Amino acid sequence: MAFDKKNIPQWLVHTLFWSTLAILLFFPFLSESRTIPYGLGAKLLLAIALFYLNYYYLAPKLLLKDRMWTYIGLSVLLLLATGILSNLVHPPMGPDDLPRRAARMRPFTDNGPGAFRFLLMTTIIFAVPYIFGTMLKVYTEWQKNEDLRKLVEKEKIQSELQFLKTQLNPHFLFNSLNTIYSLSVKQSPDTSEAVINLSELMRYMLYEADKRLVPLAKELEYIKSYVALQRLRLSNSEDVSLKISGEERGKFVPPLLFISFIENAFKYGTDYNGKTFVKINLSINNESIHLQVTNIIGTFKAQSKSSGVGLENVKNRLNYLYPHAHVLLIADDGKTYEVNLTLNFKNYELHNN
Template identity: 65%
Template sequence: MNASKKKYLPQWFVHAFLWCALFGVLIYPFLLESRSIPPHIGIKLVMAAVLFYFNYYYLVPNFLLKDKMKTYIGISIVLILAVGYGAHNLFPFEGPKDFGPITEYMKERRGSRMPIRFSLMPFVTFGIPYIFAIMLRVYNELQKNEDLRRSVEKEKVQSELQFLKTQLNPHFLFNSLNTIYSLSVKKSPDTSEAIINLSELMRYMIYEADKDLVPLNKEIEYIKSYVALQRLRLANSENVYLKISGDDTGKIIPALLFISFIENAFKYGTDYDGKTSVKINLLIKEKSIHLYVVNKIGKHQAKSESSGVGLQNVKNRLNFLYPNSHELDIKDDGDTYEVNLILNL
């Protein structure tokens, strides 16, 4: 249910790898031929870094990412040409070991033009980091936007879940007060016990139900108290069964996830005489929970527009909280109403 957070390489590591790689490319020819590394290699590296971060922190955010493509391309071409040309004239590329600097190499071949691979080297040296700056900054911006989208989506889901939960609380309270009212009208001696049960239920809803997850054993105690409260209301509760089996140790679930199905069973499983047929079976396995609720549909019960609010809420919560790890099967043949819910933990 909880998605693991993606972990990305730290930015300093990516930048350090880039500069180590570029430095390695620059000194490789000299190491290969056992020549001393020229001092201007470090200067070129600093120039490449200045160009890189100027592009990374200023040009890309202010031009490329703001749809000023033509301006960005124009500035980039001018910068690469200017820096590359300046580096080419200030620090001539060194040729093969047998010829020394490229200027000496050209003296041996008067009248010949400079090989293109030598003339393009400064532009390649500065152009590759420049392109990497574009790729890295654009990737970071895309990742930042994706993280922001996920954060907004998560907050949206949490707010919707909270809204659904607040809808359940008044619905439950309304039904419970009706139960106590019916007992008081009958002057039932069970009225005080019903009030105590309701206070325990409200205590759970106030102090536990506002949490994202609650221990399964507390949710089970809540269900037991609710069923006990309903039994007090009913004139005949012989056909009300609650069976809970399995080990609930260490298991956690979202609060108030099952109660809507149970409320619905009592609401529509009672006839004019107060006779109710409700069976609730909660089976707890190592990696799943199976809730089975079945009730006879009272002949006098007619579904109103608001009758399905609680069930629709819990369906929405299940889709939010267990998008690919639950199975919900509801059957209604007019005489009986069955709910089969399997949660994969």
């Protein structure tokens, strides 16, 4: 699994930054047993105060509120003021320290390029942690928004998945129970098969459909049970076919990924004479699986205005689960409707690891 930067706590990032800066400032003097320059610690504390003023107030209140030029102008003034203040304000000094005070004050009392260069260098030194604080805050807010976006998107997909899981709608269940009742009244030998098929569908929906991945073999058994039950329900099912080829062992797919295309085919694939035409082909190889569903366009499809909603949900789910690992092609010539879906197992694993 790839290293996740989001797992780094913010306090650790701050601690590492200030520890590194302190080492860079003090280590050269300590390693050579030299005297630490007077006021270096105070300047570090001033840089820390400036950093967190920017991090907790200026950047959130100005930069992240689309007041960029106000933020830039105020930051420049603040850095210049801090550069001057850091060289003017010091702890009390003894008489022996007066020459050093005079030397530090000279750039500000001399009127010339030396004063400007000194102030510029001091300002740049304070600007380094200040700019780092700005970048860190912007990145933190971006990461927070990105996490929120992903959470919302995930919840949206989960709600769509929940919709798909309950798409065995009451109308279908009512028709299935009517079919079973009709078969039982006729004492048809198909009654027990219909009950078994319906129970298999319900068992799969209740106990398997909430998982992230299921064995492909189980998904195919669900499709077989669904098609078998549809055949029993239809008065004419001669042109209903399901063909599965290839090896499904060792392969996994998200549950209920194919069923919407198949349900739509049965829902809309009956002509004016009540004849249903649905052809389903599933071909499996080592790296991909291809689904082809073809049906005629019946009267209900032509009159329906909401048939695209379920398809749009499936497209969204595919884009979320297989962003770079699927190809979906839909052809509609007014007489027949054909779906071709290819899923790439290898690219899916790369995306989700």
